[in-house]
């Protein structure tokens with residue numbers, strides 16, 4: 001008996017005793033995926049124009065309740081474009097959390113702005129409203145602009161991320177941001193299907209960005225989407241995502257530096273088929289999370305649960321090990337036994353290309369980095 005054999009047995013009982021390898025998160029194709037992909041090929045519309053791109057956007061408006069959705073080729077592009085359309089400029093300071101996937105910070109860097117890393121909340125792993133409040137104490141309005149006094153930089157946006165599908169203190173964050181008139185761009189890459197007080201994640205800020213990467217709750221192969229209620233922002237996002245081309249029957253005219261960020265029709269087709277199963281996938285994953293939650297209560301490993309305001313998609317289930325040494329042993333034993341588990345990301349402020357970025361107190365992020373492990377979370381068939 002190894003230290004974690006009861007946990008390994010539990011995971012195996014959920015995902016198949018006989019399976020030699022249990023992945024962290026595998027995509028599931030049980031709907032109209034092949035049919036819609038065939039339709040694309042039969043129609044020859046496989047690239048950035050086609051009926052599935054429109055359908056993908058309409059479906060996402062329906063699911064999230066947002067008024068507009070602009071499909072992109074991946075979530076990182078959606079996030080970058082979100083920052084651009086919110087008016088982020090070179091040399092701005094963008095507040096985000098140190099505990100996130102690198103794409104959050106990279107999208108900020110693409111704009112020429114600098115990330116400022118603040119802490120996360122220990123229970124919901126999202127941006128800490130207290131840390132944001134602490135940061136904002138150093139911000140004052142100069143010539144109508146929010147300026148961070150210690151760096152002299154304009155604060156261009158705040159980017160909270162909904163870690164593993166959990167939605168944290170988003171309402172408080174929006175309230176704080178509004179006091180200074182700073183736009184909030186939600187990195188909702190991981191939280192499709194998650195709500196906070198019954199409002200969909202990604203719809204609290206000025207813009208929200210989702211990912212449809214292969215490891216997400218539903219996938220388009222590669223794909224992303226940004227959602228907003230602002231018609232001007234939506235129009236600009238669509239324009240910039242299509243090389244800023246002015247519509248004309250034959251002329252090539254571009255009125256701005258644009259991007260080739262539009263989502264291809266074949267990826268949108270896959271997204272449309274997958275979205276038809278989103279609510280059943282969320283239900284399925286919530287049942288798995290409940291089984292994990294009940295089981296881990298009997299162990300010294302702590303399962304990370306949603307708050308009472310949040311209805312999580314439980315994209316990736318996460319646990320906290322009692323000590324960093326336990327975490328290392330857990331990773332070794334589970335992976336050694338064919339049960340895929342992963343530590344959380346290295347904190348962004350520690351990555352070589354981000355080390356010079358300014359940061360606040362990161363006590364909770366450091367704790368999470370040392371103790372957290374993601375465990376298998378695929379939809380169970």
Ligand SMILES: Cc1ncc(COP(=O)(O)O)c(C=O)c1O
Pocket residue numbers: 074075076077079100101103104161187189190210211212213223224
């Ligand atoms: C938090 C976060 N932000 C952004 C992204 C970027 O999405 P994509 O891989 O679709 O570019 C991802 C996922 O990969 C993510 O997990």
